[in-house]
Amino acid sequence: MALRAEKLAVAGRLAASVAHEINNPLEAIANMLYLITMTESTEATRRLASDALNELMRISLIAQSTLKFHRQTGTPKITVLSEVLESVLALFRGKLQAQEIAVDVQSGQEVPIACMPSETQQIFANLVANAIEAMQPKGRLLIRLRPSRDWHKPTVEGMRVSVCDSGIGIDRETMRRIFEPFFTTKTDTGTGLGLWVVAQLVERHRGRVRVWSSQRPGASGTVFSVFLPIGDIAEGDGFTNDSVALGAKEPQSQSSEGLQRLFPLGREA
16 A cells, blocks of 8 residues: 555656646747737748647647556556666656757667566656756666666566766765655755655566765766566566565665766776
8 A cells, every 4th residue: 555655656756847847848838829919920930830740749749658558457567677767768858858868779689578667757757856856957777778687686677767866966964865765955855755656667677776976076967777677477577565575675875986986987988
């Protein structure tokens, strides 16, 4: 019941992001339609109408991306994680552009996995939202997808998704408590539930999440690395109840080795 309640909180955060992303193009369309009524140039009218149509297509993309991963039953589906990430980035495109954050998505030979698409969308929406909040304008967001194995069970194959930001980094005390429910450093806007829910949903899929962070001047940033197993729909493999297993959450306090290996912050990658 606790997980269900907190998933609703995360869904509310996602809904707020969707509303924000839809509101921006709607305001742009209203401005363009107003300008159309004021112009006497046919060429200018066509240009404004074309821009308004592009904004409408953007709204359509956001709606389709959201519905695609929420029209589902309570059973896992074969999912391509790059498609999930594409839908998540579509939701935050306006904010990313406003802050001039460079986005780099790297995916090699991708392996489809059995998962709950809406839950994986919640996982990565939280991580992307946190990354954006941690960065100053003109930062860099790197998302890397690749086949991998469970860090503690090398026989278990799956996909690893690393979300890397060039933000200010996380201090040691925060790293120790980062997955605790209701712990937050954002006293005005934070609920302290986002990363706790991420850990719960990753564990539900029998996955693992690791964190590296550095506050070193010129090379600060944070990497969240999520491993999700391939799973088996027929046997329901890859899914557990709402309990949390030890070792699912592994913050790496101030260790920049993994951070620099995944994301060479502060220098050309």
